[in-house]
Amino acid sequence: MREHYRIAVEECELGIVGHKVFVRLKDIPMYLSKRTKDSIRNRYSHSMEVGLSTEYILNHLSRQLGNDVDLNFFKIGKIVGLLHDIGHTAFSHDGETILDSMLQKASATLDTPLRFNANLNNFRRIFKYEFYENLPDDVREYALASLVKRVHELEEYPEYLYLKQYVLNAIALEEKYLGSKGITIQNITGKTILCQAMDLADENRYRVTDIIDSLNIYTKEKLQEILLRSIKSEVRVKDIRKLLYLKTLTVPGYESVHYDKMKIKELLIALLNRSSNAKTEFQNTMNAISMAFNRNFRLREDGKLVPVDDEIEALRKEFQKVAAKYLWGSKKVQNIKKPFSHYFTTVADYFINKEFAMELIDSNTYKEKLTELQMSNIGEEVYLREKLSLMRNFLGGLTNLKIMELYKKISLLKFEAELGYQLGNRDKLVDKHTVEAFEKKLEKKRQRLFKERSHVL
Secondary structure (H helix, E strand, O other), X not given: OOHHHHHHHHHHHHHHHOOHHHHHHHHOXXXXXXXXXXXXXXXXXXXXXXXXXXXXXXXXXXXXXXXXXXXXXXXXXXXXXXXXXXXXXXXXXXXXXXXXXXXXXXXXXXXXXXXXXXHHHHHHHHHHOOOOOOOOHHHHHHHHHOOOOOHHHHHXXXXXXXXXXXXXXXXXXXXXXXXXXXXOOOOOOOOOHHHHHXXXXXXXXXXHHHHHHHHHOOOHHHHHHHHHHHOOOOOEHHHHHOOOOOOOOOXXXXXXXXXXXXXXXXXXXXXXXOOOOHHHHHHHHHHHHHHXXXXXXXXXXXXXXXXXXXHHHHXXXXXXXXXXXXXXXXXXXXXXXXXXXXXXXXXXXXXXXXXXOHHHOOOHXXXXXXXXXXXXXXXXXXXXXXXXXHHHHHHOOOXXXXXXXXXXXXXXXXXXXXXOOOOOOHHHHHHHOOHXXXXXXXXXXXXXXXXXXXXXX
């Protein structure tokens, strides 16, 4: 890689990690819990992990292939991983689903209904904030191509259809490079090798962090019970240690058993029994297992990254099933998420389907564009599409905290409409209280004010 490429990529990485739009991902937790503990994650920490893991996978695959192969083209594996979730809106996948559904209904009369797709929203944010602008053209095109997980989804955002050609060019570039090293592949996956590595890095972090974060919902004893019931894998500690270093631990109840002969399931259950540092050691071991998952792939002749050890891959899939059933799919978690889904639905409905108050939009750019749109002399269909596009972009860039702030402000405006006048200290009422406390305050005010009004009448 030429020197100016290296410097440009380093500058790009520094520009990403310190940018306010990337840092905002700290305010989008990976899941919702009323309790906050040391293992909780957010989109920011997840993106950092995926960036590093993407680079790790590419380097491992390169060493497998030998012949001085370097699959981390232009050294951009990390920055592609860092930006893979930059397009997420508040409440992550739940917010994405709500916003997409509401946009489709609101735009049903248009020839092509509008959609919200977090993966494709990545590109809007990358272009808007010029994350890749200092990269040379060929590097920038390869980086953009490697963020396209599913080419067919580009149909949902017609303005990005040209990225299909970027993907074809990037795949051809990889094939040509490997051919020059004596390695023949014909990529039929529709994704670059870098995109596949990023996708696997993303999956592997989910596989372990979902279970780690479940300790914010379940007790250690309950998690032990879940793992005992759910994990059937016979993978042993020594199978993991073949792939990476996993330090020897003191495991309660297994003092007389050779450490390497323990099953991974037994190790995880036993670690939760430790009298001290149980959660920390459990978390550290799970993170090590994630790295073992990263090393359990090879590049096949059809261009697909496939597992090497089927037993370790089976363990990875079992981790996914545990999370699907006991975390994301459980009634307990659904009940925790219910009020937050209500907040997002209320805010999205207000801006998409109602006559909203411009004062609630704190971006001058959006205010100016909306004002220009209102004053323009365009057809009804064009107006609706433009308005919904602006609302999609506005709502797609919000954080959990911002949604809750807007929810309170909308509730306040509705209350004031009932009263017929504005309350004093209204900003303090919104800023000072949680949603629950705010709603209680508002209800008390409602009862008192309407009681006073009935006495007057």
